Amino acid sequence: MNKRDAGQQRRRAREFEAFVAGAAGRLLHVSTLLTAEPADANPRAQRLLVAALASAYARWEFLRGEDPYDRTRQELAARFARTSWHHRRRRGGLLAALTPQERLVLVLRMYEGVPEEQTAALLGLPVQRVRAICARAVSHVDELRRAPAPPSRAAVAS
Numbered sequence: 306m307n308k309r310d311a312g313q314q315r316r317r318a319r320e321f322e323a324f325v326a327g328a329a330g331r332l333l334h335v336s337t338l339l340t341a342e343p344a345d346a347n348p349r350a351q352r353l354l355v356a357a358l359a360s361a362y363a364r365w366e367f368l369r370g371e372d373p374y375d376r377t378r379q380e381l382a383a384r385f386a387r388t389s390w391h392h393r394r395r396r397g398g399l400l401a402a403l404t405p406q407e408r409l410v411l412v413l414r415m416y417e418g419v420p421e422e423q424t425a426a427l428l429g430l431p432v433q434r435v436r437a438i439c440a441r442a443v444s445h446v447d448e449l450r451r452a453p454a455p456p457s458r459a460a461v462a463s
Contacts, residue, residue: 321365325358328374332357332381338412339385341401353388357381378417379427385409386428399446407442414439 336350336357337343357380361373368376389405400408409428413419414435421439425432 317365321362324361324373328377329354329358332374332377335378335412335417336381336385338400338416339381339405339408341398341403341408343398353381353384356384378413378419382409382413382427399449402449403442403445407438407445410435410438411442411446415443 333347333350333354334344336354337347340347340350340353342348342350357377360380361368361377364376365373385405386409389409400411403411406428410424413424413427414421419427421432421435424430425435428435430438
């Protein structure tokens with residue numbers, strides 16, 4: 306490896322490190338929402354994020370002109386969609402009651418603000434289907450938020 310290549314490799318690594326320092330927290334939150342794990346115990350979300358970041362790093366030099374956050378979020382969503390059968394177990398929280406597809410659409414649309422057309426293209430679905438999934442997910446979460454809380458164990462025991 307010559308000096309020029311080594312210098313480019315160091316610059317690339319510094320750029321990527323700066324990106325991760327600025328975006329990893331939000332991307333981990335997105336990943337945690339997708340997997341419906343608790344924020345303090347989210348090993349699947351962390352593995353999902355690490356895989357998406359590794360993919361982004363591998364393509365880093367080819368991302369010129371593209372938003373690296375958007376590309377990494379797309380990779381995160383695609384990886385979640387491919388492995389969503391791992392994430393069916395109920396873990397608690399409002400989003401855990403949704404199907405993996407509903408969580409994915411809801412997080413992309415409502416949390417990340419990805420337009421319907423982009424979400425549809427990313428998932429390979431018609432825009433109308435994305436709209437219907439999102440509406441159903443929002444309605445379901447709203448119902449859950451309005452439902453009375455189940456009695457606590459202490460109240461049941463007494």
